Amino acid sequence: MTKVIYCVLLCHFIAAFAALGMPLFLPMVLPTLDAKIDTDWVGILFILPTFCTAVAAHFGGGFADKYGRRRSLLRSQLGLAIGFALCGLADNLTMFVFGIIIQGTFGGTMVASNSYLSSQIKDAKKLGKSLNNTQISARLALIIAPIGLGWSLSKTNPLNAYLWLFVLPLLAMAITLTLPADHLAKIKTEKGQSPNEAQCTPIQPLSTLYWVFYAQFGFSFAMVVTFPYFSPYMQQYGVTNQAWIGFLYALPHGVYLLFAGKVHLFSEWVNRHHPQCFLWLGFILLSFSAAMHLIFYQAILIVARIVFGMVCCYHALHQALANQIDRRQSGKVFSRFDAMSKWGGVSAGLSASFISSLGWLEVPFLLSMLVSGSTIIALIIHSKFGRQHVIYSITSE
The missing domain is CATH 1.20.1250.20 (MFS general substrate transporter like domains)
Known part of the structure; x- marks a missing residue:
C-alpha cells in the first residue's frame, strides 16, 4: 500500500509541476503569438484553467464513480498532455486558449489522485494523511516549477517548453498503469456484506x-x-x-x-x-x-x-x-x-x-x-x- 501511495504522489507531482509552473510565465508566452491584448487579459488567462476545472468538476466526479478511479486518473493525465501539446503547437492566440481550456476541463489531477487514494486506503486517519501529502506534492511543485522553468525558459522559446512539459503527464500515465485498478465503481459491497445487503445500504447524502x-x-x-x-x-x-x-x-x-x-x-x-x-x-x-x-x-x-x-x-x-x-x-x-x-x-x-x-x-x-x-x-x-x-x-x- 505504501508503494501505491508514493506512486500516486509522484504522478501528482509530475502533473502539478507542468500545470502549476507555466501560468506564471504567460506574459512571456503571449508576445510569441503576436497577441496584442491588454495586460488584464493575462490575469483572465491565468485563472481560465481553474475556472474550467471548477465547471467540469461534476463531470469528473461522475466519471470516477461510474468508470473507476484509476481510469479517471488516467483520463486527467491524458487531458493535461493534450492541453499542453495544443499550447505548444499553437501559432495563434485562439489555438493557445483552446489548449488552456482543454487543460483545465480534462485535467483535475488533484481530484483524480484523491479519489483513487480513497479507493485504496480504508483507514480514515491514514487517508487524511495521504490527502495532506497530495497538497505537499502541490506545494513542492509551486516552489520547484517556477525556478526550474524560469531557468529553462531563458534558453528556449516558451511555446517549446509546453511541448517538453507535454511529456510529463504521459510519464505519469505510464506509472499509473502499473497501479492496481479499483473496483469500487462496480462492487458496492462492504466487507462482511452480501451484494443484496449492500444494495439496501443507503448512500450517504x-x-x-x-x-x-x-x-x-x-x-x-x-x-x-x-x-x-x-x-x-x-x-x-x-x-x-x-x-x-x-x-x-x-x-x-x-x-x-x-x-x-x-x-x-x-x-x-x-x-x-x-x-x-x-x-x-x-x-x-x-x-x-x-x-x-x-x-x-x-x-x-x-x-x-x-x-x-x-x-x-x-x-x-x-x-x-x-x-x-x-x-x-x-x-x-x-x-x-x-x-x-x-x-x-x-x-x-x-x-x-x-x-x-x-x-x-x-x-x-x-x-x-x-x-x-x-x-x-x-x-x-x-x-x-x-x-x-x-x-x-x-x-x-
Whole structure:
C-alpha cells in the first residue's frame, strides 16, 4: 500500500509541476503569438484553467464513480498532455486558449489522485494523511516549477517548453498503469456484506458534507485573495529585493511542507474538546495573519507568513472528508471539494484584481480577515445547530 501511495504522489507531482509552473510565465508566452491584448487579459488567462476545472468538476466526479478511479486518473493525465501539446503547437492566440481550456476541463489531477487514494486506503486517519501529502506534492511543485522553468525558459522559446512539459503527464500515465485498478465503481459491497445487503445500504447524502465544502470555499478565498498583488504591496512599503519578496511569498508553503506530515498528533490533542477545534484554530490563525500584514514591520511580517493557518486548515478539512466520506461516491465528493476550492480561488482573484485597480492594496488583507472571521462564526453556528438538521435529513430519507 505504501508503494501505491508514493506512486500516486509522484504522478501528482509530475502533473502539478507542468500545470502549476507555466501560468506564471504567460506574459512571456503571449508576445510569441503576436497577441496584442491588454495586460488584464493575462490575469483572465491565468485563472481560465481553474475556472474550467471548477465547471467540469461534476463531470469528473461522475466519471470516477461510474468508470473507476484509476481510469479517471488516467483520463486527467491524458487531458493535461493534450492541453499542453495544443499550447505548444499553437501559432495563434485562439489555438493557445483552446489548449488552456482543454487543460483545465480534462485535467483535475488533484481530484483524480484523491479519489483513487480513497479507493485504496480504508483507514480514515491514514487517508487524511495521504490527502495532506497530495497538497505537499502541490506545494513542492509551486516552489520547484517556477525556478526550474524560469531557468529553462531563458534558453528556449516558451511555446517549446509546453511541448517538453507535454511529456510529463504521459510519464505519469505510464506509472499509473502499473497501479492496481479499483473496483469500487462496480462492487458496492462492504466487507462482511452480501451484494443484496449492500444494495439496501443507503448512500450517504452529500448534504452532510456541505459544511466542509463551504469551509473549503472560505479558506481558499481568504488565502488566495492575498496572493496576486503581494509583490506590489511589499514594494509600496519600500521592499524592492525581489528575492526577499519571493521568499516571504513562498514562506507559508514552506511551513506547510515542514509540518503537514507531523501535525496530526497536535490536531488530536486540540480536537479533544470538539472535533472542529483544529479547523477553527486554522481560520483564527489565517485571520490573525491577515491583520498582522497591515502592521508593516519586517519581524511582524515574517511571523504573519509563518502563522498563516494553511497547515491547520488543510489538515482539518482533509480529515473531516476522510472521516465522513462515503467511498461509493468519492469521485463526487472530491470533485465538489476541489470545485469549491477553485471557485474560491477564482472569486478571490477577480476580487483582488478589481480592488487593485482602485489602488487599495491593503484591502485584500482586510477582506481575508473578514472572510476568515465570518467562516469561523458560520462553522461554530453549524456545530451547534447543524448536526440536528443533518440527523433529521438522514432519518427522513
